[in-house]
Amino acid sequence: MTFPFTAIVGQDEMLTAIIAAAIEPKLSGVLIFGDRGTGKSTAIRALAALLPPMQVVAGCPYNCDPAENFANCPAGCPARSNTPHTATVAVPVVDLPLGATEDRLVGALNLERALTAGEKVFEPGLLARANRGFLYIDEANLLEDYLVDLLLDVAASGENVVEREGISIRHPARFVLVGSGNPEEGELRPQLLDRFGLSVEVSTPQDIPTRVDVVRRRDAYDQDPAAFTTGFAAADATIREKILAARAGLRTTRVPDEILTEAATICQSLGTDGLRGELTLIRAARALAALEGRAEVTSAELRAVAPSALRHRLRRDPLDEAGSTVRVDRALQDYYA
Numbered sequence: 001m002t003f004p005f006t007a008i009v010g011q012d013e014m015l016t017a018i019i020a021a022a023i024e025p026k027l028s029g030v031l032i033f034g035d036r037g038t039g040k041s042t043a044i045r046a047l048a049a050l051l052p053p054m055q056v057v058a059g060c061p062y063n064c065d066p067a068e069n070f071a072n073c074p075a076g077c078p079a080r081s082n083t084p085h086t087a088t089v090a091v092p093v094v095d096l097p098l099g100a101t102e103d104r105l106v107g108a109l110n111l112e113r114a115l116t117a118g119e120k121v122f123e124p125g126l127l128a129r130a131n132r133g134f135l136y137i138d139e140a141n142l143l144e145d146y147l148v149d150l151l152l153d154v155a156a157s158g159e160n161v162v163e164r165e166g167i168s169i170r171h172p173a174r175f176v177l178v179g180s181g182n183p184e185e186g187e188l189r190p191q192l193l194d195r196f197g198l199s200v201e202v203s204t205p206q207d208i209p210t211r212v213d214v215v216r217r218r219d220a221y222d223q224d225p226a227a228f229t230t231g232f233a234a235a236d237a238t239i240r241e242k243i244l245a246a247r248a249g250l251r252t253t254r255v256p257d258e259i260l261t262e263a264a265t266i267c268q269s270l271g272t273d274g275l276r277g278e279l280t281l282i283r284a285a286r287a288l289a290a291l292e293g294r295a296e297v298t299s300a301e302l303r304a305v306a307p308s309a310l311r312h313r314l315r316r317d318p319l320d321e322a323g324s325t326v327r328v329d330r331a332l333q334d335y336y337a
Helices: 012-023 040-050 102-106 111-117 126-130 145-157 208-223 225-231 233-252 257-270 276-291 299-313 324-336
Strands: 030-034 054-057 086-089 093-095 134-137 159-164 167-172 176-181 198-202
Touching: 012 030, 012 040, 012 176, 012 198, 012 233, 012 276, 012 299, 040 093, 040 134, 040 176, 040 233, 093 126, 102 126, 102 145, 126 134, 134 145, 145 159, 145 176, 198 299, 208 225, 225 233, 233 276, 257 276, 257 299, 257 324, 276 299, 299 324
Parallel strands: 030 176, 030 198, 093 134, 134 176
Antiparallel strands: 054 086, 159 167
16 A cells, blocks of 8 residues: 555645656656655655556556557567457556666566577566656666666657667657655766756755654554545545546647747746757646646746756856756746746
8 A cells, every 4th residue: 555645745846746747758757856755755656556557458568558559569469459458557666776787677688588498588677667657766866877878768769679689679668757866975967967857856844843744644654554545535536637637638738939938038047058948848837737727838837847847957157156946946036027
């Protein structure tokens, strides 16, 4: 049993960011930096448990959707596409351990089958298990850079391509990539930071009532998980329906030209490189507008997601000792003054 999503106290920015990433897959994941014990992994698992179970092709290790075509599935789904047997499974949350190898991540040749039967059989990796779910990397700042590069490329394309050891495999790998870490233990390279759609800073609550509420809820859950979860079932169901409605209405949510101009102006004032900042800002704002049931994006959504979308894209300014979050807030205040 998983801790209820709506029972998580505080950390509103983190909760909003992972909801936005679950609605809009083009956001390319969320990076959560902050203190240990602030609910990072709990929030991810709670959101996955909140979502309704998904239909998959029975027996497919890649979680293929029966409603889609199976052109890129190497497990034989195309041959079963006329009348596929289906199964209902929970949305997967796959943990990527720090010591994972590239073979474990992307998949590799099954050596036992190759040696005993002389067959070239592909053994799917963690990316296959994470398809249509969440891939969670704790301490992402300690992960090998080449693995982070690989993950971000796959997350952006939605496909894992393996060409090695005499095999050539291409399979679907669409997942919400979530990385977390403690900045005191090391930072990600700037070019990798920029590839994560959203970046969230979390901290230990400093006000006593919030700390007491967190401890009270966690203790109540530990004492009786079933009763505690039942108490938040209605609130979780409301959020679930809003997320599903937002996914359905995302493509029809308009982004007016004046909002595009606002996004471009804010990014220009902050000196962000390239146009990825604007694209992420617009995508996140549209996801938030869809979540609220709005027909078009407004300045309110833009301002709400700007810190998450932009704080990790700023160049270091030796003449400005303010943190990136302060600089984004200052730019927003100047623009909307």
